[in-house]
Amino acid sequence: MIEVSGLTKAFGSKTALDEVNLTVPKGSVLGLLGHNGAGKTTLVNILSTLQRPTAGRARVAGFDVVSHGVEVRRRIGLTGQFAAVDETLSGHDNLVLIARLLGASRREAAARADELLEVFRLTDAARQRAKTYSGGMRRRLDLATSLVGRPEVIFLDEPTTGLDPVARRDLWDVVNRLVADGATVLLTTQYLDEADELADSITVLAGGRVIASGTADELKTRAGHRKVSVSLRDGAALERAAGALRGAGLAPVPDGTGGLVLTVPVRDSTDIATVVRAADGAGAGLTGLAYTEPTLDDVYMALNHHSTVRQ
Ligand SMILES: Nc1ncnc2c1ncn2[C@@H]1O[C@H](COP(=O)(O)OP(=O)(O)O)[C@@H](O)[C@H]1O
Ligand SMILES: [Mg+2]
Numbered sequence: 001m002i003e004v005s006g007l008t009k010a011f012g013s014k015t016a017l018d019e020v021n022l023t024v025p026k027g028s029v030l031g032l033l034g035h036n037g038a039g040k041t042t043l044v045n046i047l048s049t050l051q052r053p054t055a056g057r058a059r060v061a062g063f064d065v066v067s068h069g070v071e072v073r074r075r076i077g078l079t080g081q082f083a084a085v086d087e088t089l090s091g092h093d094n095l096v097l098i099a100r101l102l103g104a105s106r107r108e109a110a111a112r113a114d115e116l117l118e119v120f121r122l123t124d125a126a127r128q129r130a131k132t133y134s135g136g137m138r139r140r141l142d143l144a145t146s147l148v149g150r151p152e153v154i155f156l157d158e159p160t161t162g163l164d165p166v167a168r169r170d171l172w173d174v175v176n177r178l179v180a181d182g183a184t185v186l187l188t189t190q191y192l193d194e195a196d197e198l199a200d201s202i203t204v205l206a207g208g209r210v211i212a213s214g215t216a217d218e219l220k221t222r223a224g225h226r227k228v229s230v231s232l233r234d235g236a237a238l239e240r241a242a243g244a245l246r247g248a249g250l251a252p253v254p255d256g257t258g259g260l261v262l263t264v265p266v267r268d269s270t271d272i273a274t275v276v277r278a279a280d281g282a283g284a285g286l287t288g289l290a291y292t293e294p295t296l297d298d299v300y301m302a303l304n305h306h307s308t309v310r311q
Contacts, residue, residue, distance in 0.1 A: 001026045001153050001184040002047065006056035009042050009208075016042040018208040019056065029175075029185040031199030031216075033192065033296055039208040040188035044157045047186065048078045061152050077151035079143045079159060087131035091122050091141050094130060098148045116144040120174060136167025140174060147178070154178065156187040160194060172197050192219065192296045204299060211303050223294035223302045228272055229255075229263045230279040231288030238262060241282035248274050261288070 002024035009017040017039045024030040032040050045051040047060055049069040057064065063071040085094055092113050099109035117123045120140040125133060130141060139159060146154065156175065160168040175198050179185060189195050195202045196216035204212040204219070212219060220226070232238045238260055245252040245264060250271060255261040264275045272291070279286045 001061055002030070002186060003059045004043075004047070004056070005058075007043070007046065007053050007058055008055040009039075009046060009051065010054045016208050017046075017053075020205070020208070020210055022203050022210065022213070024184055024186055026184050027179075027182050028200040029179055029187060029198055031195030031202040032186060032188040032205060033190070033195050033202050033299075034188070034205035035190055035296065035300075037207075038205040040205060041157055042208075043205075044078070044155045044186070044188060047072075048076055048155055049073055074149075075152045077146035077149065077154045079146045079154075079156050085130050085138065085142050085145060088129060090127050090129055091117060091133070091137075091144075092126040094141065094145055095148060098145050102149045112148060116147060119177065120144045121170070134167070136163050136170055139163060139167070139171060143171070143174065152184060154183050154185045156185060158188050158190065161190065168194075190296060192216070192223075192299060193293060196220070204296075204303075206300065212299065219299050220294050223298035226266050226294070227263050227292050228266050228275045229261055229288070229290045229292070230275060230286055231259075231261050232279060232282060233260065233285045233287055235260065237282040237285075241278045244278040244281065245275065248278065250274060 002022070004020055004022045007017055007020040008015070020043065022030065032043065034040050042051065046053050047058055047065060049065050049072050052066060059065065060072045061075040065072050086097070089097065095113035095116055096109045099112045100106070104112060117126045120143065122137060122140060122144070125137060130138065133141060143156070143159065159175070160171050163171065172194070175185065175187070187198055199216065201215055202213065202219055203210055212222070230241065232241060238254065242252045242254065242262055245262070250264050250266070252262045252264045255263060262279070266272050266275065276289065
C-alpha cells in the first residue's frame with residue numbers, strides 16, 4: 001500500500017530525508033520511530049502530498065505521490081501533530097462538515113458522524129464545542145475527522161504525543177480497532193513501547209536515514225532486551241544471588257558503581273521469577289526490584305547511533 005524508494009528531501013543545505021526505502025503491505029501497520037528532527041513528519045508530508053520530494057519515488061495505494069496527487073489524496077486519511085478541528089463547532093458538526101465537503105448527503109453525513117462518535121467514544125460529548133474537549137478527546141476527534149471518507153491508508157503523526165497515560169491507552173485501543181478493520185497505517189512515534197503495541201513492523205529513522213528496521217522484538221533484542229534489577233543488603237548476598245543466577249543459565253551483571261545491585265537480562269516471566277527467587281534465596285533480603293523495557297534510546301545506543309536531536 002505504501003512503497004518508498006530512495007526518497008530524499010532537502011531544505012536548502014539541510015537534508016531532512018536521505019535515501020529512505022520502506023514498504024507497508026496492505027492491512028499492516030508500520031511504526032516509524034525516531035526522536036524530534038529525525039524526519040518523520042517530512043516523510044508523512046511527502047506521502048500525503050503536502051510536500052514534494054527532492055529525489056526518489058513514493059507510491060501510496062498504487063499511485064505516485066508526485067504525478068497522481070489527487071488519486072493519492074482521495075485514498076488517505078491524515079492526522080497530524082497539529083489538529084485540523086474547528087474549535088468553535090461541536091464534535092458532531094465537525095464530522096458532518098467534513099462528510100458534506102466529501103459529497104455526502106445531509107442524512108449520510110449525520111449517520112457517518114454518529115458512527116464515528118460512537119467508535120471514538122465521543123457520543124456523550126457530541127454536541128459540545130470541540131474547545132471544551134480534553135486533550136485525549138481532541139485527539140480522538142481529530143483522528144475521527146481523518147476517517148470520515150473511509151481512507152484505505154491512514155497516516156498518524158505522533159498521535160499520542162502530549163497525552164496522559166490513560167488518554168494514550170484509549171487512543172491505542174482506537175488505533176487497534178482501525179487496524180482490525182483492515183486499514184493500512186503508517187504511524188510515527190518517539191516511543192518504542194507505542195510502536196511495540198501498535199505496529200507490525202518498525203522502521204527507525206535518525207537524521208533522515210533509516211538506521212534499522214524489523215519487528216519490535218527484533219529491535220528490543222538488539223537493544224539488550226528487558227532487564228530486571230535487584231538490590232540486596234550486602235555483598236555476600238549479592239555474590240550468592242549472582243552464583244545462583246549463573247547456575248540457572250542467566251547472565252547477571254553487577255552495576256559498575258560497586259553498589260549492591262544486580263541487573264539481569266530476561267526473556268520471559270519464567271526468567272523474571274528466577275531472578276526474584278535467587279535474590280530472595282540469597283539470605284540477606286531483597287531491598288529493591290525494578291523491571292525495565294528497552295526504549296528508543298537503547299535502540300539508538302545499541303546501533304551505535306548517538307547523533308539524536310532533541311528539541
Ligand atoms: N520546512 C522546513 N524548512 C527547513 N527545515 C525543515 C523544514 N521542515 C523540517 N525541517 C528540518 O528537517 C528535519 C526533519 O524534520 P521533521 O520531519 O519535522 O522531523 P520529525 O517529525 O521527526 O521531528 C529537522 O531537522 C527539521 O528542522
Ligand atoms: Mg514531526
